[in-house]
Structures are given as structure tokens and as C-alpha cells.
Amino acid sequence: MCGILAVLGCVDNSHAKRSRIIELSRRLRHRGPDWSGIHCHEDCYLAHQRLAIVDPTSGDQPLYNEDKTIIVTVNGEIYNHEELRGKLKSHQFRTGSDCEVIAHLYEEYGEDFVDMLDGMFSFVLLDTRDKSFIAARDPIGITPLYMGWGLDGSIWFASEMKALSDDCERFMSFLPGHIYSSKCGALRRWYNPPWYSENIPSAPYDPLVLREAFEKAVVKRLMTDVPFGVLLSGGLDSSLVAAVASRHLAEVKSARQWGSKLHTFCIGLKGSPDLKAAREVADYLGTLHHELHFTVQEGIDAIEEVIYHIETYDVTTVRASTPMFLMSRKIKSLGVKMVLSGEGSDEIFGGYLYFHKAPNKEEFHQETCRKIKALHLYDCLRANKSTSAWGVEARVPFLDKEFINVAMNIDPEWKMVRPDLCRIEKWILRNAFDDDKNPYLPKHILYRQKEQFSDGVGYSWIDGLKDHANEHVSDAMLMNASFIYPENTPTTKEAYYYRTIFERFFPKNAARSTVPGGPSVACSTAKAVEWDAAWSKNPDPSGRAALGVHAAAYDEKVASLPAVNNSSSPNGLPQKKLQEGIVEATATSV
């Protein structure tokens, strides 16, 4: 990942302004520790902090076209850049950077080239010939991007909110799959795949087509000139990523440079379920496995820094980000700059436990669509920012454009959880990699049920967080919460605790509006809360709350009485604002 900051059309082009923009750009330095650059053209500034993954020696940014009339600052990876270069024969490239194609594509095709890019990206491109500019973000929002407006008429773009929140009068999260063009002065969506309409698809499930699509998605993400690894929690998704990556590693260039053994990483409290599960998978695949232990106290000590980095007060996101944030630091300290990660699978395949309660295939499908559209506010935000905090890049093969098209074109009937047919959640994905001749994973791992991320690192992690919050947030504080925080009012002490930290770093009204809210159970959208009447009473947003559907938890509950029961919380106040799903709510704010 890199960090970008662009300020376009500011009244002031003094040295003081340049210094200020350099200073603000430094707030993104964790994203790109390797080098920085700034380009100033009259009243426009494009700044960049670089993490060098492809072409470390020459790809410093901003990047230019041949005659330097077009300047672009990019955060991202363009996986098909070689193919695109092939289409641009008449163009001369200055660097080996994958992002350089953007300037040339613009020159060749104007503003309509964005859909030609295969990858994750956010960029700002300035055309000095007519002083116009465009900004765009990848389809799903794997890379973060914010947009803001200054009182002097300037428009700002930044990879993270912290670089523009102090200098903009208003700002918001830049919508994924969109492009802003200064010529038309508005955002429009460039990403327009078949699934976006939320029509119910009817293509029958073909395991081999799905398998092949995912393998391709992983293989194209092995493009790197630096050491890399895989985040392996031992769950289905990360295990599949690791299995496919280790199978194809030998074929790629990076293996020749860095050895053909795959590095895998797992974090947990000592003795946690994830550590055990990941070790088993790592042993099976023969990877160089690194286990990282943390303590609840270390996690709590990191919370403020986590919230500063990930820029949200969403409870599940903060819980899940903290171990990932700690792990990323250790990964980076081992010299690894890039990791593959399993985000997105639960959204595409309806892997969350609450999907067990989906009433029909239509509801199921629409919920997956809503979840994918909201990913940029949750798991994409977490995966990107908690790794970028330490200059580690996370790549997410499940969110490959092609793969999503394939997976979201399957008749959702196949994705439904059907205990009668022995289909647990994500059955079609499991089945696609169930290869008896050349097994990707042992059967019991392939068909293992989901641990929610924050539970997998150790059950006492969330309990520890709650205890800590209970200790530092009094009942009186919570009682006044709806007055202090009328928007997205925290309903638990834990949420209140995170919120106070967030407000300290990002006090502006615009900042709190970038964070989604509304009722949710076990990561569901507000809409899906309607699936079960009992859910609306539960204020705990973690996966554990969707109790009764996780087999292991269920067994335990039956066997030993003192099972987890979060639904008895006295603060189970119903939410005020029942939004029609988060995505719609955000879209209207444009």
C-alpha cells in the first residue's frame, strides 16, 4: 500500500502551503515508509508516500506520462499492468511500476479507462493541459479513500481521513467503484457488474469454474518483487488462500527471488483456537509458519493506536483489527511487506452464522449484495488499515473482480445453508476445493465451521475488552450517551469506550458520519436483523451473539449450563434509526 494526498485548486500556493501539505502527507507515512514525493503544479499538489512492492528501485511517485503533462499519484496494485502496457505500444514508460499505466491509459482513452484496470487502487490524476483532474477508487473499496472540501474552494483526496480532517470543512468516504471528474464536477459509478442490480441470478453451480476463478485470483496476486506471506487463521478462507498460494508459488517470479517456501502468519492469545487450527493447516501445507502471541493487556494498550489508524468506532471492527494490527507489526519486522488475506469470502458466500436464518434465496442473495457493497466500511477498511499501519500490504483474492462476477452469478439456492442436505455455510466454496486426488486441504478443515475472527484469537479477548470498558465507563456516562452522541449512539460500555477515543482523534462531525451504524447482529446489515425477532434485543454485535447456529457453541451450551448469553444485557435498547441498509444510506449522502 501507499498513501496519497492531493489538494486541487487551493488559493494559496506559498511555501507555507507546500510545507503544510508535506506535513499532512507525513501522517500517511506508515502506509508508505519507503519513500515520498510531491508534485506541485500551480495551485494543485499531489503527494505520495510509497511502499515499494513492484519495481522498488525506480517506481517512486508521483508518476507521469511521456511529456509530464499528466501526473498521477496512486495507492494500489494493478495486476494486469503488463497486459495493459502491451496495448499501449506507442507509449514510452519511465518506470517499471505497475501504476504507471494509469497516466498512459488516460492519455489514450480519456476518463473511461478505469474499468480496464484489474486490481485494487485509489488514485488522483491531474491533467495540466486543461487543469482538470479525476479521482477514482477500486470496485469494492479495498483501498481506502476520502474526499474533502476546503473553504477556499479546494478539493482534497487522501488515503486516510487523518490527512485531511483538520483542513477540510467537510469530508466523506469516497464511494468504491466511483470516479470523480472535475469536468463534470460530480461522482459517478464506473463499476457496473451484473450483480450490482441485486437481481437473482440463475447460473447453476459448477465447482470447477468457481475453483478456477479463485485460483486465478490468487495467482495474479503473487506478482511482487519483495518477500510476502499469507495470513492464516486456520479457518476455511485463509486456509484456501494458503493452499492455493503454496501450490502455485513455484511458478512465479517472486519464488525465484525469495525461496519457494511460503511464509504463513497467525496471531492469538496463548492457546487460542486459531493458533491450533492454523498450525494444523501450516503443517499440512508445509509452510514456514510464524505464530504470534499477544496478551489481553497488550491489546488494550494498543486500542487507541488502532482507532487512530483504522478510523472507526465500529465495535466488531475495532475488536478484530487489534490482533491484526499487532500481527502486522511483527510481520513487518520480519522483513515481509505483503500478505494475502481471506477477507470477502463471508460476504460473497453468506458465511456469517446469521445466514443460517435467511428466510429464502432472494433474501439471502440480497443480503450478500448488501454485505459486499458495505465491505469498504468494515472488513476492507480493517484489513487495509491495520496492515498499512505498519507498512504491510494486504491483498484479498476473494475480492477479485472476475471472481466476484463468477461467484455472484451462481443461483443463490446453492449458497443457502441446508442442514437437510448436509450443506453448512459456504458449502459451494468448500465443495469446489474438495479434490480427492490432489487435496487442497484435509476434509475436516475443509468442512470446519466458522470461528468469528475475534473469537478465534482467544475467547478471553472480547471478554477482556468488555471488562476493561466496564471498568472505565460508568453507568452515568452510558446514561447520557444519547445526548453526547446523538448520531450512532453507543449502546454498550465497550462501544462508548471506543467512541470517546475516536472523538478525541477525529472530533469533526464529518468524521463520525464516515462510520456506519444501525442495528446489527453478528455482522449482519440492519435489514437482516429482521430475519429473527429475538435478534433486535441483542446489543452485542459479535459473531457469538448469533448463538444456536454454531455447532460447537451449541454443544457446549447444552453440555455445560453456564454458556455465553449476551441477550440478557440491560442495555438492549432498540436502535432509533432503522436504516434501509447501510449502503443506501451512504449513497444518499453524495
Place this chain on the structure above:
Amino acid sequence: MCGILAVLGSSDDSQAKRVRVLELSRRLKHRGPDWSGIYQHGGNFLAHQRLAIIDPTSGDQPLFNEDKKIVVTVNGEIYNHEELRSRLHNHKFRTGSDCDVIAHLYEEYGEDFVDMLDGMFSFVLFDTRDNSFIVARDAIGITSLYIGWGLDGSIWVSSEMKALNDDCEHFESFPPGHLYSSKAGGMRRWYNPPWFSEAIPSTPYDPLILRRAFENAVIKRLMTDVPFGVLLSGGLDSSLVASITARYFAGTKAAKQWGTQLHSFCVGLEGSPDLKAAKEVADYLGTIHHEFHFTVQDGIDAIEDVIYHIETYDVTTIRASTPMFLMSRKIKSLGVKMVISGEGSDEIFGGYLYFHKAPNKEEFHWETCRKIKALHQYDCLRANKATSAWGLEARVPFLDKEFINVAMDIDPEWKMIKPDQGRIEKWVLRKAFDDDEQPYLPKHILYRQKEQFSDGVGYSWIDGLKAHAAQHVMDKMMLNASNIFPHNTPTTKEAYYYRMIFERFFPQNSARLTVPGGASVACSTAKAVEWDSAWSNNLDPSGRAALGVHASAYEQQLNATTMPKVPSKLINKKPRIVEISSPGLTIRS
């Protein structure tokens, strides 16, 4: 390097205080990007940001003795830790970290163990048995350390000023070679070598002893579990470091893990003298050489960041830190965590050009002593903080305790510049490595004359800085300088420019008092300015100002076409101080 922060005896032991200490400790994260730790015992906090060089997997800090009664947070490297461990057989060590010995040595020897440590270090040790603590800093101040006092009676100790300046009522630079003991309630010097008294030594010069001492100093610094390299400017000092490292590297543990070819690094404006000289040395030694080019604009854009990191407004230090700061970022991005560097040689051997004017061997020797004692405010500060800004550790073999003892015990008569005998500056060092059978360096490099660091990166660097400052500091600002900045008043626009930035980051009075001032010519101490009456008229503190002593500059002026520099010629001429900005003074060769 790592970053340490300790707050001792605070009256506040709340969660809010812990969060505050964590937040302040994060201001040192650049020094130790790999992991962090905090230990709290009531109102006592020891925090640590770790750069893992030795034992990356288990050496996270703070460190403890066996029963966890003694806690220590350390920034540093203890080169003789294995030897010390073997002396402590009845102790059980928890980690493989070199710093682990400190807690155990304290247990065994009490407060008097510091001189047993061979290395660079700053540490805070807390003894929970009686709530006492000690703080110490290495002999020369290679690692940075500050001490401060809070209004609540707390004592603060931190690797950099930025972690304590906002919370202390008063703070200062912790003197090198000293120990603060809470029991004694004060500071005392533990470092007490023969040269410290500044008595004139009389040992005759023995090239082989000096050579051996320096080789040992380099070899012990090859102890590492991570990839490393050498900063190579192509000058004498860095070239010697590179040459010795290349020679002894093959046998070390690091070479087995990371390959036997040495990495060397050089920074400069395109076409700069250093780049050319370093390339030549690298080719001779067969290192994997990395050249980094920067532009004057890159450097100017970094100035604020540089001042924030190195925490000084000293003009020469900022000029020289900026290229080093930029280079460190690139080095780190290549995965290298440690570099060996040539600082200290000019102080020990009187390598600065102004030493040509030393009136006698006594003055010469005293000036070298003063320079070494001041290193922690200048080159040590620069080398440590410019690299630590990017999580890179710099090791400086010339400042090895043993080596200094040897080098400072030589009769200074030998160090004097004697053109009549063909002795240029640092002749004793050059001569020590002049080996015809197994040459360390080609003769012309071994006897090449000094480029001042900031000049070597490209002559237009300093000119660019001055031009930039002249553009942004008005004449009327300069008129008021003495009223605005009564302490260490900036006398040039460049100095004023740096000072404004410094004051923005560190507005406290204590902060500006940590930076040295006073008259200086070409890096001399104020005392040595007396050596030439003309010098006191010159405001520019760079090496170029000591003109008339650098042979190549002089030749140019004379339009001399011939090859060999004849030092006698130059010394007999009346040296002239030339106005720096005048275009006649182009030293380009």
C-alpha cells in the same frame, strides 16, 4: 536502536496516565518499529519501542531478572554480552538479547557495573524491591538520552526529547558517561578513562597497535542477526570501515545468514564528489554498492522532518543530517536494519581542516578532547537520530571505548599536520592502514584529503539551502533576531530558518538550551576559533570556511594544473577566509 521512555515516581498511577505514557512512547516508534512494551509498577512506567537486531524472536522489552524484581528498558547494543553472560553462570537468562545482562549485572554488582559494559547504550533500571532506579548513558553519548522533571515530583527519561518535552517542567540532555542513581539523588560520571583529564600523553605512535585496535572495534560491531551494511562516503574514515568489514565479514554469523557480499551505501546530489569517490572504493572492495540521488528540493522538503527528528537547530548538523536522513529511509526500504558508520575519527585524530592551524601539540590535543566530549551534541546526535528516524541503527567503531583509549594515548605530536614531513591530517590513521602487501585501500584514497560531509554530497546542497533561507527570511527578521532569540541568536538567515522550525516543534526554554551554540569555524569549538584571528569574522560554520587548507580548493584558486598536492605550499600561504557566497569560491573539481 530502540526508543525508551521511563516515568519514575509519578503520583498518578491511573489508566489515563498509562494511556498518556503509551502515547508519548509512540513518539519514539520510528526508533523501534518492530515491537513495543510497557511495564508499570504503581506510578513508575518503563516503556520501550524495539528495533530487533539481536534475537528478534524473543528479546522483546522491558527485560527482567529471574524473579522479575528488577526491570530494565534499554536502547543499545552490548558487544561483550556473551563474555559477561559467562561471568554470571549462576544467573538464568530469559532471552538471547544482548541487553539481558544489564539486570543480572545489577543484581550481582549493584550500581557499579556500568563500566563493564562495552557498547553503546542508554538504559533505565528499576528495582521493585526498594523502588529505586538508575539511569545511565554510554561513554561518548552514541545513543541519545534526555532527562526531565515533572511538577508532580516525577523523573522522566527518554531517548528523544519529543517524548518528554510536553510533560516536563524542565529537561536536559543526559550527560554521556554518567549515571543517575535515585539513591544518591544525583548524577555522577562512571566513565573515567585516562584521556579525560586532558593531560598530554607521551606514548609513541605504533601503527600496528592502532590498526589492531581499530580492526577489533569493527569486528565486534559485526554482531547482528539481521541484514546490515556500511555507509560509504568514499572519504578515509568510511572507506576504512568498509575495507575492514569486507575483510572480516566472511567469518561472522551474519555472513552465514545473509550472504558474504557486503552492502555499501552512498548518498549525494547527482554527480557529487562523494558518489564518485564511494563508487571507486566500492569497486575496489567489491561491495554491493547502492547509490541514492536526491535533489536540493527533496532535501528542502525534508528539513522540517529532519529538525523534528534530530532535535537541534545547529546549522552544520542539519545540513549534514538531511542527506543521511533521506539515505536512511532508502536503506531501510531495502530491508537493511543496521549500518556501520565512520563518525568520530575527525574528533579523535583532529581531522577537521581547521586543525592545520593548531599552534602546538598541547592545543591540538586539548581540542581533540573537547571535540570528543562534545560529540554527543553533534555527530553522534546526527548519526543516531538521522538513522533512527527510519528504524535504522548506526554503529560507530571509531568510538569504541578501547580504541579511543589507544588513539588518545598517542603523543599528539604525531597527529599534528606536518607538511614538511608529508603528514596531512589524520596521518597516523592513514599510515596505520598503509599495508603494501595486503592493501586495505589504494594509496590515493588512503591519502585523499577531507571533504566536509555536507560538501561531499554536492556543492550546490549548501548553496541551495542558503538560497532557500534567503528567500524566506527577510532582512527585517534578522534585525530582530537577538530580541526574539536572545539565547544562541541565529546570525545567518539559514540559522534563523532552522531556528523557527525548531521553536515550532520544541517551544520550551529547556529545549533550546539542549542545543550548543557559541563561535565556531568549520566545526571547531569556540576555544579553537582563537587559533586564527581572521576566523572570528566568519559567520559560516561549514568546513568550506576553513579555506586555504583544503589542497584541491587551493589548487583551483591558483589555477594550478599539476597533479601532486604539495602540502608545504599551502600551509606556507596565508590562509584566507573567503566569503562563502562569492562565486569565485567554486571548489568544483
